[in-house]
Amino acid sequence: MIKPVRKRITNNTNTFEYEDKKKLFTPDRYHYTFFTGCNDQWDDHIKVENKDLSGTLLNALKEREEFSVFYTMIMETGYNILLEGENRLTVLAPANEVLADYSLESQEEKMALIKNHIAYLSYNAETLSGMNTLKMLNGKNLDLSIFTFNTAKGNIACNNGIIHPVNKVVQPAFNILEYLETLTGTHPQIDTLFLHTRKIMDMENSIPVGLTEEGLTKYDTVWVYPNHFLDQFDLGNEDANYEFVLLEDENYRTLTRKYHKYMLYPTEQQTDSIITDELIRDLVFFPGSPTAVSGIEVDFSNSELVNQYTASNGTVKIMRGVDIRIKDNKIKEIYIEGEDLVSSFNPEHVFIRSHLPWARGGKDVIVASRYEQRVDTLDAEGNPYTATNRFFWKGTSNAYANGFNFYLEYKVRLNSNVDYDIYWVANDDFDIHIIDNPVYREDTLQLYQKLYISLPHEEPLRRDDSGKIYNNYNDSLVFVGHSVACTAPREVKLKKYYFDQSTDRQFATRIYEGENSQILSVSKMGESTFYVCNTAVSKINLASNYAGFIFLDYIRLIPRIEEE
Numbered sequence: 426m427i428k429p430v431r432k433r434i435t436n437n438t439n440t441f442e443y444e445d446k447k448k449l450f451t452p453d454r455y456h457y458t459f460f461t462g463c464n465d466q467w468d469d470h471i472k473v474e475n476k477d478l479s480g481t482l483l484n485a486l487k488e489r490e491e492f493s494v495f496y497t498m499i500m501e502t503g504y505n506i507l508l509e510g511e512n513r514l515t516v517l518a519p520a521n522e523v524l525a526d527y528s529l530e531s532q533e534e535k536m537a538l539i540k541n542h543i544a545y546l547s548y549n550a551e552t553l554s555g556m557n558t559l560k561m562l563n564g565k566n567l568d569l570s571i572f573t574f575n576t577a578k579g580n581i582a583c584n585n586g587i588i589h590p591v592n593k594v595v596q597p598a599f600n601i602l603e604y605l606e607t608l609t610g611t612h613p614q615i616d617t618l619f620l621h622t623r624k625i626m627d628m629e630n631s632i633p634v635g636l637t638e639e640g641l642t643k644y645d646t647v648w649v650y651p652n653h654f655l656d657q658f659d660l661g662n663e664d665a666n667y668e669f670v671l672l673e674d675e676n677y678r679t680l681t682r683k684y685h686k687y688m689l690y691p692t693e694q695q696t697d698s699i700i701t702d703e704l705i706r707d708l709v710f711f712p713g714s715p716t717a718v719s720g721i722e723v724d725f726s727n728s729e730l731v732n733q734y735t736a737s738n739g740t741v742k743i744m745r746g747v748d749i750r751i752k753d754n755k756i757k758e759i760y761i762e763g764e765d766l767v768s769s770f771n772p773e774h775v776f777i778r779s780h781l782p783w784a785r786g787g788k789d790v791i792v793a794s795r796y797e798q799r800v801d802t803l804d805a806e807g808n809p810y811t812a813t814n815r816f817f818w819k820g821t822s823n824a825y826a827n828g829f830n831f832y833l834e835y836k837v838r839l840n841s842n843v844d845y846d847i848y849w850v851a852n853d854d855f856d857i858h859i860i861d862n863p864v865y866r867e868d869t870l871q872l873y874q875k876l877y878i879s880l881p882h883e884e885p886l887r888r889d890d891s892g893k894i895y896n897n898y899n900d901s902l903v904f905v906g907h908s909v910a911c912t913a914p915r916e917v918k919l920k921k922y923y924f925d926q927s928t929d930r931q932f933a934t935r936i937y938e939g940e941n942s943q944i945l946s947v948s949k950m951g952e953s954t955f956y957v958c959n960t961a962v963s964k965i966n967l968a969s970n971y972a973g974f975i976f977l978d979y980i981r982l983i984p985r986i987e988e989e
Contacts, residue, residue: 478584482516483508485583491590494524495542498535503634503643507543514586515544515559517572519594527594536634541567541597547587550574562632564663565597565737598737601669602661605741614677617701658709658718660738667739670708670723673731676745680704683749687756688950689841691882699950707749712739721755724748752986756843759984761835761955763790763977768834770888774826775833781978783914789852789978790833792959793818794826796870797971799964813967816858816870818974829930829960829972830892832877835980839881841950844985846943847876847919850978851908858910869910873961874975875933876904876919881951891929892969894956898945900926905933905961914978918943932963944985955980 479485483505486496495518499505508514519542527538540563553559553574558566572591581588599607605615631644659665672680681700688703690696707721716722728746749755762785764777774793781787796816804810818825839845853872860868877897879886884896897903904919921942922933936942947953957980959973960966966973 478582480583481509482514482583482586482588485581485588486516486518489581491520492518492588494521494528495519498524498528499539502532502536502539504536504539504543504632506633506635509585511585512545513547515546515548515553516586516588517542517544517567517591518588519591523592523594537563537597538594541565541595542591549587550576550579550589553589560663561597563597565600566663567595571595598735600661600663600738601667601736601741604734604736605660605669605671608671612671612677613674614672614701614705617697618705620698658706660709663738665738666712667718668710668712669739669741670710670747671741671743672708672747673743673745676747677704680747680749683751684755686842687751687840689948690950707755708747721749724750756840756984756986759837759839759845759982760785761837761980761982762786762788763833763979764788765835766790766833767836770828770831771826774824774831783852783854784978785850786979789850789976791977792826792831792833792975793824794831794959794974795971796965796973797967798871799967800868801964814868814870815971816974818855827970827972828892829966829969830888830894830958831960831972831975832886832888832894832956832958833975833977834886835955835957837953837955837982838951839947839953839982840984841881841948844941844944844946846983846985847904847945848916848981848983849876849906849919850914850916851906851976852914852978853908853910853974853976854912854914855910859912870974871965872908872910872974872976873933873965874906874973874977875924875931875956875958875961876906876980877956877958878904878945879954880947881949881953885954886956888956892960893929894931894958902937903931903933904945916981930960930963930966930969932966933961934963945982 479488483496483499486492486499486508499508508516527535530538541561543562544559544567545562548556548559551574553569553572554576556569559569561567571593572589574589579589581590605618608615609619610616627646631646633642633644635643637643658667660667660669681697681704684700684704685696688696688700690699706719707717707723709718710716710723711718715725725744725747727748728744731743731745733743734741764786766775769775769792775790776793777788777790778784779788781789795818798814798816800812800814802810851872851874853870858870877886877894879896880898883898886894886896888894901923902921903924905922906917906919908915908917921937923935923937924931924933957975957977959975961973
């Protein structure tokens with residue numbers, strides 16, 4: 426068991442001035458409903474057989490010699506203000522003999538002890554005997570099984586609560602966040618966690634404990650830690666239950682080096698920050714699970730537990746030999762659902778279809794338009810001919826989008842030093858687009874779509890008023906997917922095409938046969954912008970008002986990661 430090095434978790438030196446000091450203990454400050462004064466209509470869980478009230482809680486403690494040490498500690502720490510106020514409370518009062526070892530503790534230690542023996546609302550002994558835990562003034566859930574409550578004569582009724590004599594003193598355990606704070610300066614993993622964390626006073630839950638000589642309110646302060654990591658994993662939440670793995674220094678450095686290649690940001694400081702954020706995220710677990718809360722599988726097969734601390738909301742385990750696999754684990758396939766678009770050129774013509782039995786998640790997205798498709802083929806006698814087929818959305822000639830390079834916008838986070846293969850399902854299943862003609866297959870609609878990409882930390886894609894797309898990852902290449910209207914979906918791998926920058930339509934002209942002709946290479950980690958566009962090839966799109974449909978079920982990105 427790790428013995429924590431106690432550091433100041435509370436602070437009673439912060440001073441704030443209120444215009445109306447009478448509001449310091451109003452019920453709304455603590456989001457509870459309280460009862461004030463002497464009231465015979467108590468709820469069942471707070472009623473007692475003897476309703477001869479003993480004044481305030483503070484008076485009752487003062488008048489009973491067996492609580493004199495506890496009373497003195499309350500007066501020394503300023504908690505007399507709370508116990509003579511109007512808030513209804515339950516006090517678990519330790520007898521003098523069990524408090525003997527604590528009378529000389531520091532003021533901070535005494536405050537911590539007192540807050541672990543007082544709870545909001547009043548509970549009689551019978552009710553407490555049937556409860557497993559009780560939320561105390563410090564927010565921690567106190568295990569009540571260690572106490573024996575005397576239901577016959579243990580209730581000391583006061584006009585602002587109930588006192589229960591107890592024969593044990595319970596020092597509060599640190600929660601995970603509080604314990605990690607005691608270890609700052611000893612582990613780089615912890616130091617980086619707190620590096621960008623602000624420590625600010627929680628005005629809602631900090632408790633006034635007196636006045637300074639200047640007349641300003643003095644508080645027993647509750648701290649909160651604004652931090653984007655802690656916003657996701659509230660390690661200070663007393664109602665949570667986590668296992669936090671704290672790596673020994675060498676193990677921590679090994680994994681940060683492993684992550685470094687795939688998490689490069691423009692600056693080294695940003696890179697270090699994101700690596701730590703990702704690594705800490707991957708070392709938080711629900712009890713008993715080898716899978717981190719982040720969804721990453723962690724390899725403990727060669728690990729060793731060096732030490733551990735049992736916190737009030739879980740466990741901190743100090744370990745060495747922990748490993749995390751990158752391939753198909755930390756970096757996985759990415760699915761971008763068609764219906765999860767961020768924006769579009771004109772939402773009026775964008776429709777999300779639901780309840781599709783063949784679609785991933787049962788949905789896809791379409792852009793209502795019309796197509797004009799030139800057919801260059803042979804007739805039944807084998808003679809060449811050219812014809813034009815026109816395809817309309819749902820067979821109508823109205824309610825269509827007539828702009829070329831109509832786009833659907835998506836955002837996706839990509840890793841650095843990774844090559845991605847790109848697939849999508851763009852399934853045109855309209856019966857009127859499918860011509861059952863075994864000879865002239867071109868009579869069925871040929872669906873060509875483009876994918877523009879702006880890489881992380883580069884200018885995002887944009888479309889100007891003429892319809893031209895800017896900030897593509899490459900000035901001369903664009904990804905293109907080709908599919909044929911059919912009733913069954915087919916996943917298509919996208920390929921790079923040269924595209925014509927001399928026209929606003931930016932038609933794809935010919936396939937790119939060079940190195941890495943089918944992959945997207947990413948050099949920096951971060952958010953990328955994707956535009957799925959129509960107007961892919963000039964053979965298909967003859968005029969601006971026949972710019973083409975868009976169908977999209979999903980985009981799938983498959984990272985190429987070497988086996989480790």
